Amino acid sequence: MKYQTICTACGTGFQDDSRLAELCPICNDDRQFIPLAGQRWTSSSALKENHCNKITQLNERLYTIKTEPEFAIGQRCFLVTSPKGNVLWDCISLLDEQTVDFIRSKGGLSAIAFSHPHFYTTMNQWASVFDCPVYIHHSDKKFVSYKTDAIRFWEGDSLVLWDDICIVHTGGHFPGSCMLSVKGLSLEGTMLCGDSLYISRSRRHTAVMFSYPNQIMLPKADFHAFYYKVIKLKFDTLHGASFDGQSLLGNAYPIFMDSMEQYLENYGIAAVEPLKKSLSKAQTDILTVNKI
Numbered sequence: 275m276k277y278q279t280i281c282t283a284c285g286t287g288f289q290d291d292s293r294l295a296e297l298c299p300i301c302n303d304d305r306q307f308i309p310l311a312g313q314r315w316t317s318s319s320a321l322k323e324n325h326c327n328k329i330t331q332l333n334e335r336l337y338t339i340k341t342e343p344e345f346a347i348g349q350r351c352f353l354v355t356s357p358k359g360n361v362l363w364d365c366i367s368l369l370d371e372q373t374v375d376f377i378r379s380k381g382g383l384s385a386i387a388f389s390h391p392h393f394y395t396t397m398n399q400w401a402s403v404f405d406c407p408v409y410i411h412h413s414d415k416k417f418v419s420y421k422t423d424a425i426r427f428w429e430g431d432s433l434v435l436w437d438d439i440c441i442v443h444t445g446g447h448f449p450g451s452c453m454l455s456v457k458g459l460s461l462e463g464t465m466l467c468g469d470s471l472y473i474s475r476s477r478r479h480t481a482v483m484f485s486y487p488n489q490i491m492l493p494k495a496d497f498h499a500f501y502y503k504v505i506k507l508k509f510d511t512l513h514g515a516s517f518d519g520q521s522l523l524g525n526a527y528p529i530f531m532d533s534m535e536q537y538l539e540n541y542g543i544a545a546v547e548p549l550k551k552s553l554s555k556a557q558t559d560i561l562t563v564n565k566i
Contacts (some may be wrong), residue, residue, distance in 0.1 A: 280321065280396065282314045285346030285367035287396035289420045298367040299419065305447070305485040311392055318396065323346065327366070327373045331512055336459055340518065341368045349515050351394055352466050353377060354456055358436040359384025363454045363466045364393035364515050370440055374403060385409060387441050389468020391417035393515065398422050409433065411443050414450030431503070444470050444505065446482045446492060446500035455507065460524065462510035471504065471530070473514040480533045494541050501534055
């Protein structure tokens with residue numbers, strides 16, 4: 275499967291351009307934007323002519339894949355290896371031969387899963403090449419422009435895949451925004467967060483917004499729902515998908531909590547004391563040490 279039309283701003287691929295709107299529906303949503311230069315399109319074959327993918331190993335089970343020169347949002351995706359099957363977390367537009375060969379050398383893919391629609395890109399091409407299902411939260415179903423039999427829309431707060439891998443629904447940035455929990459990647463657990471939780475360039479803060487490029491905050495109720503879900507998760511490491519090095523290693527939870535405390539104050543939401551009853555001792559200790 276080759277996509278005939280790919281948006282150069284977000285990287286989303288469209289199979290049948292005869293049904294395509296004048297503007298990319300993903301970019302024309304207020305969470306993203308149409309560039310000032312206007313809507314532009316490319317194709318899989320054109321993208322391969324002057325781009326290639328760079329694969330970087332983060333640890334023994336985790337790799338990033340990113341297109342160079344930078345394309346679209348500049349997003350990166352993650353390959354998580356596991357005994358019962360490998361998972362691709364999020365996608366990028368370019369699937370070149372080097373990437374296919376590398377993933378197959380690691381055992382192929384058993385699933386593709388997503389944080390949110392800005393990373394759908396050419397997901398059906400990836401699913402076809404590796405003959406695997408694609409997991410998307412049902413709340414984001416309307417953002418899928420081309421539905422194939424590979425796509426599995428799931429419901430609920432979490433979906434356990436296998437081994438130590440679990441998709442967690444957080445909401446927030448998109449109604450169906452998710453993170454991928456992989457407990458064995460670090461001492462207290464690792465979350466691959468996409469843009470569901472945005473790690474700042476300084477690595478001192480995390481953010482959750484309706485739109486990052488347009489600086490639109492979440493409605494208070496949506497933030498509250500996101501906060502109550504994520505505060506109960508156990509992790510010490512975060513990996514974001516927007517730029518190289520967008521990671522917090524070992525110190526992610528206190529940075530997350532400090533950032534959320536600022537959000538709570540700005541939204542006028544009560545402090546976190548009532549929530550401590552539902553947290554593990556380790557999480558409560560982190561709050562205490564960081565004076566939250």
